[in-house]
Amino acid sequence: MIKFEHVGLRYGIGPEVLKDVSFELSAGSFHFLTGPSGAGKTSLMRLMYLGKKPTRGLINIFGQNINSASRKVLTQSRQKIGTVFQDFRLIQHLNAFDNIALPLRIKGQNEKEIKSNVDELMHWVGLEDCAKALPSTLSGGQQQRVAIARAIIAKPKLLLADEPTGNLDERIGHRLMTLFEKLNQMGTTIVIATHSESIMETYKHPRMILSNHTLHISDSASPYNSSEGAL
Amino acid sequence: MTRRYDLPLIKDALSQFQYALTAILTVLLLWAVTAFFLAKDQANIWTQGLDNTLTIEVPAINDNGEVIETEQHTEHKEQTLALLHRKGYISSITEIKEEELKQLVAPWLGDGDFEKIVPYPAFIRITLKSSDKSNINDLENALEEISETIKLRSHKEWMGQLLSLTNTAMLIASIAIALLFFVIGISIAFAVKARMEMLKGDVEILHLMGAPASYIAKQFQRQTFLTGMRGSFVGFFIGFVSALIVIKFIMPGSVEGLHIAYLDTVRIVILAALPITISFLSAIIARVTAFRIMMRLP
Incomplete structure (x- = not known):
């Protein structure tokens, strides 16, 4: 599903924010991405959601070499990825319904299906009363749920979430984690960047630990059993 | 069903700017096209009837400035007239009378009997x-056999200065039309660039969701087309009415002899096509600009 080989990333002429990162995630896997602030979690997520190309190394996603892929292939690959950004990145002039509907409209789904799918998901994430609300009128937690709903509405093959439960109360947080678990059981590969030990302790999934700009993968839930990410 | 935009492109400040700019440029464009038509009409009016019209001058003074004997001058004139009557390719011959000549030179020389000092040419x-050019050559050769002093002149040549004036006016109008189209193109391209810069975050989100460049470019294209259409039709109306007012009510009084451009079907189609052309041009430029910017994204 995702394969990184000796990947490095730097911004401009600055130092490398990711150094020699190598790992492979199989289809249907569920990983937490964790590590101290500034370790490069967001940069690694950016590479995975194809928001940036690496300065060195090879990235292979959905069987496509991203370094040499055509624009068409990159576009098709992006449509298979759902991303929850740390700062939500909702489109401010669109209401909650239209923000969530965006991936479906990009895919060209008809409006009737879009309405049915979006209404169902909005109900599921507890936003059924906020369909017409603009993001600026929603609370942080509600905006985060809109961002999550937007990421999963098109049933992506790969879901990347950067601190998806950060602004949510524990009950909604666990409800969303249950949703992620269900998506994972249905075959979606999931990578969640989080600092929350309680989430990682509750949901036992392997951890990708970034420290000093390099990556280690822990096969068990315990961070103390970590080893170098192997290919 | 109303058209939906994922990006906030309606009623932003740049849309208003584009609307006003398109309207103003359309007014200027319409005036430039009208000026072109006027100059073309004027040139046609001046040259109308001058085609195939020639004047033969039988001078009363030779090339050295010496007065030719009256008998010899009269003989040259009569031989010339006889020659002209023999040529089958000439349809009309009119000898300009001495009285007519006097009237023509009166503004410069007055009413005196100046022919006693310097005789008038015929x-x-x-x-x-x-x-047919061969007929003119044949006539020139035949006249030269009578006398080398006899000159053949085309009326169109005499109009050369005036025609170059109208041609210059037409050239300037053409350059103005081309420049205005260029300005419309440049302003649309920069408006789209500025708008994409303003909406960089939203454009990037769509891009990361897998929106093809065409999906995003189409939104800019549609919005630019509609704004261009509104602006150019308003500009067309203002330009057309103002041009009519100027031509009908101001110009005839202040510029004597200037003729009103004749609006035939072709010209009406050309003028009516202006706002449509501007709208489509705007849309194409918006699409190309948006595409080029999208290509810079990873």
């Missing part, structure tokens, strides 16, 4: 049946 106006 002028014969002729019209050829066709503009």
Whole structure:
């Protein structure tokens, strides 16, 4: 599903924010991405959601070499990825319904299906009363749920979430984690960047630990059993 | 069903700017096209009837400035007239009378009997049946056999200065039209660039969701087309009305002899096509600009 080989990333002429990162995630896997602030979690997520190309190394996603892929292939690959950004990145002039509907409209789904799918998901994430609300009128937690709903509405093959439960109360947080678990059981590969030990302790999934700009993968839930990410 | 935009492109400040700019440029464009038509009409009016019209001058003074004997001058004139009557390719021959000549030079020389000091040349106006160059050459050779002093002049040549004036006016109008189209293109391209810069975050989100460049470019294209259409039709209306007012009510009084451009079907189609052309041009430029910017994203 995702394969990184000796990947490095730097911004401009600055130092490398990711150094020699190598790992492979199989289809249907569920990983937490964790590590101290500034370790490069967001940069690694950016590479995975194809928001940036690496300065060195090879990235292979959905069987496509991203370094040499055509624009068409990159576009098709992006449509298979759902991303929850740390700062939500909702489109401010669109209401909650239209923000969530965006991936479906990009895919060209008809409006009737879009309405049915979006209404169902909005109900599921507890936003059924906020369909017409603009993001600026929603609370942080509600905006985060809109961002999550937007990421999963098109049933992506790969879901990347950067601190998806950060602004949510524990009950909604666990409800969303249950949703992620269900998506994972249905075959979606999931990578969640989080600092929350309680989430990682509750949901036992392997951890990708970034420290000093390099990556280690822990096969068990315990961070103390970590080893170098192997290919 | 109303058209939906994922990006906030309606009623932003740049849309208003584009609307106003398109309207103003359309007014200027319409005036430039009208000026072109006026200059073309004026040139046509001035040259109308001058085709195939020639004047033969039988001078009373030779090339050295010496007065030719009256008998010899009269003989040259009569031989010329006889020659002209023999040529089948000449449809009309008119000898300009001395009285007519006096009237023509009166504004410069006054009403005195100046022919006693410097005799008047004889002028014969002729019209050829066709503009065949070989006929003109044949006539020139035949006249030279009578006297080398006899000159053949085309009326169109005499209009050269005036025609170059109208041609210059037409050239300037053409350059203005091209420049205005260029300005419309440049302003649309920069408006789209500025708008994409303003909406960089939203454009990037769509891009990361897998929106193809065409999906995003289409939104800019549609919005630019509609704004361009509104602006250009308003500009067309203002330009057309103002041009009519100027031509009908201001120009005839202040510029004597200037003729009103004749609006035939072709010209009406050309003028009516202006706002449509501007709208489509705007849309194409918006699409190309948006595409080029999208290509810079990873």
